[in-house]
Amino acid sequence: ETRVTPLQEIQVDGTGFIFIPYAGRIRAAGNSPEALRRIITRKLEDQTPEPQVEVRRLAGNGSTVSLIGSIAAQGVYPIERPTRTLSAMISSAGGLTIEPEIAQITVIRGKHSSKIWFQDMFRNPQYDIALRGGDRILVEQDTRSYTALGATSGQSRVQFRTQTLSAIEALATVGGLRSATADPTGIFVMRDESAEVANLVLERDDITTPRRMVYVLNLTQTNGMFIARDFTIRDNDTVYVTEAPFTQWSKAISALTGTLGALGSVSTANNTLSTLSGN
Template sequence: MQKIKMVRDNLRLEAEQEQVEETVAVIFKSFSLARVSAVLAVAGILSSCGLPQVGPSKREIFSGSVQQDGDAFIVSVNDRVTRATAVTPALGFSEEFINAGVIGSDTIRPGDVLGLTIWENVDDGLLAGEAQNSTILEEVQVDGAGFIFVPYAGRIRAAGNTPDAIRRIITAKLEDQTPDPQVQVRRVAGDGSTVSLIGSVGGQGVYAIERPTRTLSTMLARAGGVTIEPEIAQITVIRGTMRSRIWFQDLYDHPELDIALRGGDRILVEEDTRAFTALGATGGQARVPFESQTLSALEAIAQVGGLQSATADPTGIFVFRNEPAEVANVVLGRDDLIGAQRLVYILDLTQPNGMFQARDFVIRDADTIYVTEAPYTQFTKIISALTGPLGSVNTLSSLAGN
């Protein structure tokens, strides 16, 4: 069916070319014999040099198909093709990120320095000096394994616990040795559990995980929010050797993605880097960044100013893409293709449902959208190229007295 469609398109291209040639022939007949000689000379020059154009014609693109001399598959877009090619990048957090529980607001980490004060309810206690009932340990550093040492209480696990949890552990260790001990634990040095935020946020820096900022969304709000368009903002969270990325909008559309933070997390907010290239008879020829998570062919054309009304051929809108074998096999109805395949998709806006198909056809990163010129454009270029030399011929004839 695809081959029949290609043959039909080639026949239409040949008919358009013949129409242009017939029109030029009619113009030739309207000139005098002397002028026709000049016209033929100019036409010969034009045929040898070629007329300027914004890119390949439809005939030249079709010549690069697998069915002819090239290595690209030419595919006319229809409803089945739009469904098969509607592939968008999937972003989301892994199970390790989603299943992590919320941590306390003041968790001790290795390297932190704690201050301990221990009160004993006797005149001659275990730790207190003579005539004193309290002992102050100013600097007790949490070692690399996460432990501290307290006299008569031994090694105590500090990392991962809050100061209040450490207080209860020390109290339980000492109460069998001294009556009714009272313990105070405070942080003397160290930042505790912190995360770093960089990229397109209101305030880049290192922030402590506190009670109001235990989750990703609240931490972003603490840093001033994102400073780029929310539709194209992406958030990457790096935790040790793990890395996951989501769309900023998904953070609020899917509450389960508002993950709990961990000390040492690095949060990067950046703009979507996807882009497509627009060429040919469009309002602008450039590399164009995506302005939303998903982008249709119709929206992409609108982003560059639409079609040029004077030159564009609405039946010749091409999308060039290196398609993964999995998608290419579905599109072409095959199962033998291996590796990325060159596919050229054709959109015809003049068809009854052409606008709907262009609206539903998804543009992907690195696509090239090319709009061919209408056959009439080449015809007008021929006329313009001929009328200039003919004016010079008339001038010479007048000077010669003819």
């Protein structure tokens, strides 16, 4: 008499393994059903004479994806009906281990890759893509930063904590201006701009290489606070608050930027940058 011991459906775990009684943990990821059957048969031969093993794939299509980075349970996961989308797969792996506001998701498919913000998957459903076998999903923290110097309450290199950051928010993050010494008419934002941006901001057409630019914010102007609120800080920017009157810094700015002088106002420049980012 042939005795048959049917097993319940066995789920491949996050690391690509299954557990079979008396056979132990066996790697399923990367093996076909026939290859897996032979492996299980060999492991059961010490327990059962001439074991007969049948392996069938019952769920999904055998495709798997890899999740790495700031994920609660990194590993290899099968694509099944409940986990066919990017957000569902991340959820099945235990979710994020970092703040959603600073989480970036990179999906690598073959030779191509694409990066989105985690929260954009929920704001824009088209980013919650259907997964394919072999996809690799990397979850990582935003690495952008800026440097705050001068008459601020804290001088340091500061990591971005949100997708976008205004000049006002950048100053608030380091504790604001030192009330006793800071000059609110001389807040400088220094950055390297592309030739395209430099031409548009300076209303020129002869710049062909990246240029060092200094934008000057004057919080005492009627609309100065609003301009600072609307001015976007970028990765690797330097925000400098001077203790001296702005006029004393004209020579220093010229030295920093070469022949390109500082902009006396950022209102026009900010509109230009906003137009560029919208294109």
